[in-house]
Amino acid sequence: MASIPLKLYSNAAGFIEKIRKIGEEDPRRIVHSTKVGLALTLVSFFYYFRPLYDGFGQAGMWAILTVVVVFEFTVGGTLSKSINRGCATLLAGALGVGAEYLAGVCGERGEPVVLGLMVFSLAAVSTFTRFFPNVKRKYDYGVLIFILTFSLVAVSGYRVGEILELAHQRLSTIMIGGATCMIISVFVCPVWAGRDLHFLVAGNIEKLAAFLQGFGGELLAYGGDESGKNVEKSFLKGYKSVLNSKATEESLANFAWWEPPHGKFKFNHPWKQYSKIGALTRQCACLIESLNAHSNSKSLAAAPASEFRTRIRQPCVEMSAECGKALAEIAAAIKGMRRPPQSAESRVQSAKSAADRLRGMLRNSSLPQKPDLQEVAPLLVVASVLIDVMKCADGIAVAVRELSREAGFEGLKPGEAAQAHRHGIVSPVDDGDHVVVEIQAAAEDSPEKKIISTT
Amino acid sequence: MASIPLKLYSNAAGFIEKIRKIGEEDPRRIVHSTKVGLALTLVSFFYYFRPLYDGFGQAGMWAILTVVVVFEFTVGGTLSKSINRGCATLLAGALGVGAEYLAGVCGERGEPVVLGLMVFSLAAVSTFTRFFPNVKRKYDYGVLIFILTFSLVAVSGYRVGEILELAHQRLSTIMIGGATCMIISVFVCPVWAGRDLHFLVAGNIEKLAAFLQGFGGELLAYGGDESGKNVEKSFLKGYKSVLNSKATEESLANFAWWEPPHGKFKFNHPWKQYSKIGALTRQCACLIESLNAHSNSKSLAAAPASEFRTRIRQPCVEMSAECGKALAEIAAAIKGMRRPPQSAESRVQSAKSAADRLRGMLRNSSLPQKPDLQEVAPLLVVASVLIDVMKCADGIAVAVRELSREAGFEGLKPGEAAQAHRHGIVSPVDDGDHVVVEIQAAAEDSPEKKIISTT
Numbered sequence: 001m002a003s004i005p006l007k008l009y010s011n012a013a014g015f016i017e018k019i020r021k022i023g024e025e026d027p028r029r030i031v032h033s034t035k036v037g038l039a040l041t042l043v044s045f046f047y048y049f050r051p052l053y054d055g056f057g058q059a060g061m062w063a064i065l066t067v068v069v070v071f072e073f074t075v076g077g078t079l080s081k082s083i084n085r086g087c088a089t090l091l092a093g094a095l096g097v098g099a100e101y102l103a104g105v106c107g108e109r110g111e112p113v114v115l116g117l118m119v120f121s122l123a124a125v126s127t128f129t130r131f132f133p134n135v136k137r138k139y140d141y142g143v144l145i146f147i148l149t150f151s152l153v154a155v156s157g158y159r160v161g162e163i164l165e166l167a168h169q170r171l172s173t174i175m176i177g178g179a180t181c182m183i184i185s186v187f188v189c190p191v192w193a194g195r196d197l198h199f200l201v202a203g204n205i206e207k208l209a210a211f212l213q214g215f216g217g218e219l220l221a222y223g224g225d226e227s228g229k230n231v232e233k234s235f236l237k238g239y240k241s242v243l244n245s246k247a248t249e250e251s252l253a254n255f256a257w258w259e260p261p262h263g264k265f266k267f268n269h270p271w272k273q274y275s276k277i278g279a280l281t282r283q284c285a286c287l288i289e290s291l292n293a294h295s296n297s298k299s300l301a302a303a304p305a306s307e308f309r310t311r312i313r314q315p316c317v318e319m320s321a322e323c324g325k326a327l328a329e330i331a332a333a334i335k336g337m338r339r340p341p342q343s344a345e346s347r348v349q350s351a352k353s354a355a356d357r358l359r360g361m362l363r364n365s366s367l368p369q370k371p372d373l374q375e376v377a378p379l380l381v382v383a384s385v386l387i388d389v390m391k392c393a394d395g396i397a398v399a400v401r402e403l404s405r406e407a408g409f410e411g412l413k414p415g416e417a418a419q420a421h422r423h424g425i426v427s428p429v430d431d432g433d434h435v436v437v438e439i440q441a442a443a444e445d446s447p448e449k450k451i452i453s454t455t
Numbered sequence: 456m457a458s459i460p461l462k463l464y465s466n467a468a469g470f471i472e473k474i475r476k477i478g479e480e481d482p483r484r485i486v487h488s489t490k491v492g493l494a495l496t497l498v499s500f501f502y503y504f505r506p507l508y509d510g511f512g513q514a515g516m517w518a519i520l521t522v523v524v525v526f527e528f529t530v531g532g533t534l535s536k537s538i539n540r541g542c543a544t545l546l547a548g549a550l551g552v553g554a555e556y557l558a559g560v561c562g563e564r565g566e567p568v569v570l571g572l573m574v575f576s577l578a579a580v581s582t583f584t585r586f587f588p589n590v591k592r593k594y595d596y597g598v599l600i601f602i603l604t605f606s607l608v609a610v611s612g613y614r615v616g617e618i619l620e621l622a623h624q625r626l627s628t629i630m631i632g633g634a635t636c637m638i639i640s641v642f643v644c645p646v647w648a649g650r651d652l653h654f655l656v657a658g659n660i661e662k663l664a665a666f667l668q669g670f671g672g673e674l675l676a677y678g679g680d681e682s683g684k685n686v687e688k689s690f691l692k693g694y695k696s697v698l699n700s701k702a703t704e705e706s707l708a709n710f711a712w713w714e715p716p717h718g719k720f721k722f723n724h725p726w727k728q729y730s731k732i733g734a735l736t737r738q739c740a741c742l743i744e745s746l747n748a749h750s751n752s753k754s755l756a757a758a759p760a761s762e763f764r765t766r767i768r769q770p771c772v773e774m775s776a777e778c779g780k781a782l783a784e785i786a787a788a789i790k791g792m793r794r795p796p797q798s799a800e801s802r803v804q805s806a807k808s809a810a811d812r813l814r815g816m817l818r819n820s821s822l823p824q825k826p827d828l829q830e831v832a833p834l835l836v837v838a839s840v841l842i843d844v845m846k847c848a849d850g851i852a853v854a855v856r857e858l859s860r861e862a863g864f865e866g867l868k869p870g871e872a873a874q875a876h877r878h879g880i881v882s883p884v885d886d887g888d889h890v891v892v893e894i895q896a897a898a899e900d901s902p903e904k905k906i907i908s909t910t
Contacts, residue, residue, distance in 0.1 A: 037574075124488040
């Protein structure tokens with residue numbers, strides 16, 4: 001019998017551990033929970049101490065309801081729902097009053113028929129509009145509230161005069177609730193969807209970069225020597241989350257649309273461009289998925305390697321490493337909200353020339369007498385996929401340059417650029433770290449580690 | 456000036472065309488809109504003609520609110536929201552009464568403090584639980600309603616006696632609203648999330664099959680003759696939607712969990728297995744994405760082809776076609792809710808032996824004097840990716856067999872099996888059509904064409 005408390009205890013410990021983990025993954029979750037509690041308590045007290053209109057029921061209830069339903073994790077989410085709710089209530093209320101008036105004209109017998117027909121047709125048509133992709137993306141909640149308010153007003157059975165008073169009460173309470181949410185959401189530790197999207201996209205590119213850099217090292221390690229087998233392989237898993245990032249990215253982009261300018265994100269920031277970069281990133285991740293199938297391949301590691309294989313391995317290593325470094329520089333540039341540096345472009349160029357070199361080696365004339373196709377084939381496959389990856393990385397570079405132009409990112413300052421030149425080609429990892437440190441200093445509240453965890 | 460009405464007219468025509476398209480893509484959307492209108496009108500009239508309790512405001516409002524918020528496209532969605540709402544209201548109401556009582560004990564001065572603290576802490580803790588993946592998946596809406604109801608009851612300022620009466624009213628109205636939604640949702644042209652999920656997964660496998668079969672044909676067409684260039688290429692695009700099907704699949708699986716047994720889907724249908732099959736399907740689509748990069752490749756089409764290249768192309772064509780046919784048979788089996796036929800397994804086997812044959816051709820001894828690597832490389836890449844696709848198809852076959860065992864699908868009837876044997880290897884496309892026709896006859900209301908369009 002003594003084991004039951006023990007079991008309970010271990011269960012509770014496991015549960016607490018889980019809570020700790022969820023909170024640690026993104027501490028903003030704890031802050032958000034507190035913010036919701038705060039907003040709700042504030043609104044509750046307002047109505048608890050000032051039973052304004054006809055007691056609590058009608059008026060205060062709507063404020064509490066609004067706070068609970070409208071408060072979202074990101075600022076954009078909260079704004080989108082608040083604005084949708086406010087506008088839809090106003091519009092539907094006005095239409096409802098019109099419907100009520102029209103029905104009144106039709107006499108006592110016609111009234112319920114006319115009202116029923118109007119409620120039915122408006123609800124059906126509005127529900128159908130929720131299937132429109134554009135409406136669904138931005139105004140889904142508004143349409144819901146529109147149907148709700150119209151039905152409530154139309155069927156309320158009040159006269160027009162009474163309705164106007166009721167509408168005034170209800171709108172003011174909804175506005176108090178919505179304003180409380182918006183103010184707390186924007187001014188107390190705000191979670192900007194746009195910022196999250198920005199760092200999510202940059203983080204995804206970084207994951208691809210980490211894979212490619214690691215993969216290049218691994219290819220090199222497979223020179224036949226056993227030491228290659230102890231290479232750190234955590235990089236092989238990072239890119240997997242990129243493949244399923246589309247849904248998160250889309251909802252963040254939708255929310256970002258509603259947000260006011262914040263930090264370095266100006267009015268009219270090109271949020272659509274992020275979806276374009278995201279799509280290319282996922283395409284690249286897809287190619288990497290098929291590379292990954294080969295990274296553990298025995299045929300690739302088969303030793304001893306022939307001289308020809310060692311020769312054609314070199315350009316592969318170079319392509320992987322250079323693409324990885326280029327992507328890492330691009331990711332760092334996005335995070336620092338700067339234009340991607342020239343060096344990223346030159347790295348893609350040197351990857352391209354490595355590919356050309358490889359093509360040359362495969363020419364008939366430069367082949368050894370009779371290459372062992374079985375031995376060479378896996379490397380050829382890796383090379384071919386890497387060439388596709390390279391094209392994809394090039395596409396990402398172009399899309400990011402477009403983004404930085406549209407968003408007005410700054411280039412490196414003259415001093416920094418000079419420094420980069422003096423060193424010749426800057427070691428990209430150092431460069432990356434440098435920029436990352438800079439951002440973290442500029443915006444301590446949300447280092448990118450946390451943002452990645454929200455995916 | 457005459458152009459303005461003209462422009463308006465063309466705009467309106469475009470809009471109507473758009474509406475028609477959305478309705479045509481999935482006619483169930485129109486039915487759903489009508490169902491929502493019907494439910495809302497029914498509930499409205501109920502309260503319009505019988506202003507039960509204290510007039511319309513308090514009681515009837517909740518029924519309309521429930522209908523608008525709870526009615527979802529699928530049965531599972533409606534059930535999940537209704538049940539969440541009902542249970543959460545009950546639980547939060549009880550807790551709220553307790554809180555009210557406790558606060559009353561603390562005297563007039565302590566009451567608001569105790570109430571405020573309770574509302575704050577409960578709202579914060581509940582909001583935090585919404586970040587738990589399990590809670591988010593199934594009970595997100597319930598937690599929302601829990602916070603709402605608890606706050607409303609706790610801050611209402613009524614005495615316990617009054618609250619109990621209020622709770623009775625509110626619960627009964629919510630139940631009337633919820634029951635209306637559930638009954639209409641289940642009995643009037645139901646849209647089962649489980650059924651949609653089933654056909655979505657089968658349809659995705661079918662798209663992969665179509666690509667592989669088409670790709671095999673295209674490889675063959677690239678024998679150097681020009682006729683290959685006119686091959687129908689629509690199959691090359693079909694698989695793209697598979698890559699982004701995860702979000703739809705997940706939400707359908709969550710809703711399916713709430714649905715009662717329906718049609719051939721029994722109680723405890725293994726819905727989780729669909730996610731497993733779906734993940735494998737997406738992995739396979741990812742591999743196909745990198746195959747697709749080669750399908751338009753000039754190097755693959757370069758003519759005239761050497762004799763060696765023609766020789767190693769044959770097993771590639773076979774692998775692609777056999778995998779495609781196997782997947783087509785598996786998809787047809789899922790749609791028909793039957794066990795995948797033996798022939799699917801034997802097709803995967805023959806693809807494997809084609810791969811073995813290819814490996815043999817690459818052995819040193821069987822090579823021509825000095826193969827042109829540049830010419831052969833693209834084919835080797837295609838072969839290598841096809842081998843990965845084959846492994847993936849094998850995985851899908853295993854997962855589907857597991858599904859059919861857990862779900863208790865039937866095998867082919869003796870007569871059909873005999874027929875299949877007599878023909879030797881049945882042409883898979885015919886076989887597929889046969890089964891498809893059978894399902895359509897069994898369940899006319901949702902042929903798979905429509906289901907795919909809901910993705």
